[in-house]
Structure formats: structure tokens, C-alpha cells
Amino acid sequence: MALFNKKSNEKNLQIKIPEHLGIIMDGNGRWAQKRMLPRSAGHKAGAQTFRKITRYCSNIGVKYLTVYAFSTENWKRPGDEVSALMNLFKSYLEEALADFKDDSIVVRFIGDKSQFSKDLQKLMIENEESSKDRDGMVLNIAMNYGSRDEIVRAVKNISSNVKSGELNIDDITEETISSYLYTSGQPDPDLIIRPSGEYRISNFLLWQCAYSEFVIMNKLWPDFTTDDLDEALEIFSKRNRRFGGV
Ligand code: IPE
Numbered sequence: 001m002a003l004f005n006k007k008s009n010e011k012n013l014q015i016k017i018p019e020h021l022g023i024i025m026d027g028n029g030r031w032a033q034k035r036m037l038p039r040s041a042g043h044k045a046g047a048q049t050f051r052k053i054t055r056y057c058s059n060i061g062v063k064y065l066t067v068y069a070f071s072t073e074n075w076k077r078p079g080d081e082v083s084a085l086m087n088l089f090k091s092y093l094e095e096a097l098a099d100f101k102d103d104s105i106v107v108r109f110i111g112d113k114s115q116f117s118k119d120l121q122k123l124m125i126e127n128e129e130s131s132k133d134r135d136g137m138v139l140n141i142a143m144n145y146g147s148r149d150e151i152v153r154a155v156k157n158i159s160s161n162v163k164s165g166e167l168n169i170d171d172i173t174e175e176t177i178s179s180y181l182y183t184s185g186q187p188d189p190d191l192i193i194r195p196s197g198e199y200r201i202s203n204f205l206l207w208q209c210a211y212s213e214f215v216i217m218n219k220l221w222p223d224f225t226t227d228d229l230d231e232a233l234e235i236f237s238k239r240n241r242r243f244g245g246v
Pocket residue numbers: 025026027028029030031069070071074085196
């Protein structure tokens with residue numbers, strides 16, 4: 001884990017920069033409701049925060065950033081909210097992600113792409129293809145992502161490889177399972193931040209978060225600033241991670 005000589009409010013606290021940071025971008029709807037705006041306005045504001053925080057993470061030396069943008073359960077929302085989100089994703093993938101080019105960010109989508117429109121799928125693949133040779137931070141955007149769905153998919157692929165003889169049952173280890181997940185080859189998240197004050201994981205990175213630190217913050221995602229991220233990093237830097245040891 002990188003140690004970063006960042007200014008901290010507390011003297012002598014060396015800020016640790018997580019190698020892999022996860023963020024559950026939550027609270028857009030409440031942000032809009034508080035302002036008597038449609039929930040879609042909250043998602044639009046949240047997208048701006050996403051842009052700002054992503055660039056900041058890349059600047060401070062985070063190597064992997066995973067943001068939860070749309071869960072497998074979010075399809076349950078009213079049709080107009082889901083379509084507003086799809087339109088937002090589309091305009092993002094068309095323009096805003098090109099922004100990340102200057103920061104050499106590698107863009108990846110984790111989740112089941114097949115349920116999105118053909119247009120969106122094409123844009124997702126184009127973004128992945130055009131950024132794959134960059135050498136900066138890896139940005140995993142979790143879209144139609146659910147960790148249980150990810151595990152079911154892994155079990156099916158493992159079973160089919162056992163059936164075909166490519167994989168031997170006795171060779172299945174924890175590493176094998178990790179390698180069948182969307183985050184294959186990446187370190188597990190060191191820190192997961194959830195704004196909006198909810199104390200739950202909501203089907204995010206269940207396998208990968210076995211030893212992640214959690215920081216819950218009371219800010220709603222559209223209000224979340226780089227100072228809030230710094231505060232979360234300070235809290236994280238004071239944690240004593242034991243991984244079951246002493
Ligand atoms: C997170 O904000 C964005 C998505 C889940 C797509 P919410 O829309 O969940 O906002 P709240 O939790 O209702 O305030």
C-alpha cells in the first residue's frame with residue numbers, strides 16, 4: 001500500500017493510500033428530493049461527483065478504483081428513473097469518459113453487460129478497448145453488477161471447466177474463485193466508502209471485501225467532496241488491519 005505525504009489535519013499522521021478503493025455512490029435520490037427535484041437530477045449531480053472523485057483518486061495514487069453505479073437490483077426502480085439513468089450512462093460513455101484519457105485511466109465495466117441496450121453495450125466495449133493500453137489507474141465501473149450474480153456466474157464457469165476436464169476439482173482454491181470473478185487479477189479492495197449514511201453492503205464485492213475496511217459517511221454522494229475523501233483516508237490510515245493475525 002502506498003504511503004502518501006499528504007497534508008493531514010492531524011500532525012504526524014501518515015496518510016495511507018489504498019491500492020484498491022471501492023465506493024458505493026449512494027444518496028443521489030435523497031439529494032434531489034431534499035431540493036424538490038426529480039431523482040434524475042440527483043443522478044446527474046452524482047455523475048459530476050463521480051468525475052471529480054475519479055480524477056482525484058488517480059492523482060493521489062490509487063491503483064484500482066471500483067465504483068458502484070447500478071446494481072442488478074436497481075432495475076426494480078420505476079421505469080422513468082431507470083430510463084433517465086440509461087440516458088445518463090449513454091451521454092457519459094459518449095463524452096465524459098473521454099476526459100479520463102488525459103489521466104491515462106483504464107476503464108473497465110464489471111457486471112452483466114448483456115441486459116443493456118445494444119448501443120450502450122457497444123459504447124462500453126469501445127471505452128474498454130480504447131483505454132486498455134493506458135498505464136494509469138484502473139477504473140472499474142460496476143454496472144448491472146451484483147456480487148451474488150457474479151458468484152453464480154463464477155460457479156457456472158468453474159463447473160463447466162470441471163466438466164470439460166480443463167479444471168480438476170482438487171485444484172480449486174480461493175485464488176481459483178477470485179480468478180473467475182470480474183475483478184480477476186486485481187487486489188481485493190483495502191477500503192470501501194459508502195456515503196449517504198447507510199450501513200450495508202448492498203451486494204457489492206461480497207467475496208472481495210473479506211478483509212476490506214469500511215468507512216460510512218453521512219454526506220449524500222452529490223455533496224461528496226475531495227475533502228470528504230481525505231477524511232475517509234485519515235480514518236482508514238488509523239485502522240489496524242490484522243487479517244486474522246495479531
Ligand atoms: C445511488 O443513489 C445511485 C443508484 C443506485 C443508481 P440512489 O438513487 O440510491 O439514492 P438514494 O439512496 O435513493 O438517496
